[in-house]
Amino acid sequence: MAAAREGVTMVTPLLADHSRQARAAEGFDKAAFTVDWNTRRVTCPESRTSTGWYPVKQHGHDAIVIAGSDCRPWPSRERCITAARGSRMLTLRAKELHEAVAAARAEQKSxxxxxxxxxxxxxxxxxxxxxxxxxxxxxxxxxxxxxxxxxxxxxxxxxxxxxxxxxxxxQHDQPRRxxxxxxxxxxxxxxx
Incomplete structure (x- = not known):
């Protein structure tokens, strides 16, 4: 954020998303969710909107808990939640930082x-x-x-x-000595 204010473009890879869904490359990782910061709602890839925004602290960041009742009736629930009777938790940074990280991760694939x-x-x-x-x-x-x-x-x-x-x-193909x-x-x- 400070670099952007100074007009500096940082060319550095961001750490990968370490959620179970992102590591397994199946299911819905954090990038698949749409966050509406004004109405404080999270929409999943199945177009299901959360009924509430229940902030808790996780690793020093705000984590949004999506109620289990929002996901229970959906057939793709296993792709999103690992626990049998749990709810999905998304760890979000501050709005500006969250959007900057999402844009940087999308850009580094180009x-x-x-x-x-x-x-x-x-x-x-x-x-x-x-x-x-x-x-x-x-x-x-x-x-x-x-x-x-x-x-x-x-x-x-x-x-x-x-x-x-x-x-x-x-030649760099020689065996190392x-x-x-x-x-x-x-x-x-x-x-x-």
Missing amino acids: DTWQAKYAIRADVEGTINQALDVTGLRRARYRGLPKVTLQHALSATAINIVRLDAHWTSQ PRTSRLSRLACQLTA
Whole structure:
């Protein structure tokens, strides 16, 4: 919500719905229900509207309990409720957040979102390489001039490693061996 106010578009996957219905990929998960925030009613995919909105707290969020009498006469009840004599409970966030999460989950199934996320994965790979190869997470020295020099030399080392990988066209299909950094291998090649 804060990112949207600042005009920042976040390209990150949301956690999946962990309800039993969503995990089994059968039945009615939370996305299948329509929430009418003004009248405080929930409509199921069978077009059955709840008679009440009974909020309770579940995991710190409001959970809406749909009365068992609303679902009892329907033949698809087993696809919605697991308990024999229970009622369905939907955990909802605040209205704005609920709608934003629903829209983001729908968007992340599209091909355009997948293409955007692939770009992010490339950038994350570069950052991970910088952390793994040069240990940039912690400065080795004290003082801003020395740390600035360390960062500049680390960036140069990463560029050298990436150029070496590009020029030698290393295949990623090779079996994994004990890890030796590319910078160490390059140093051994240069001294040999």
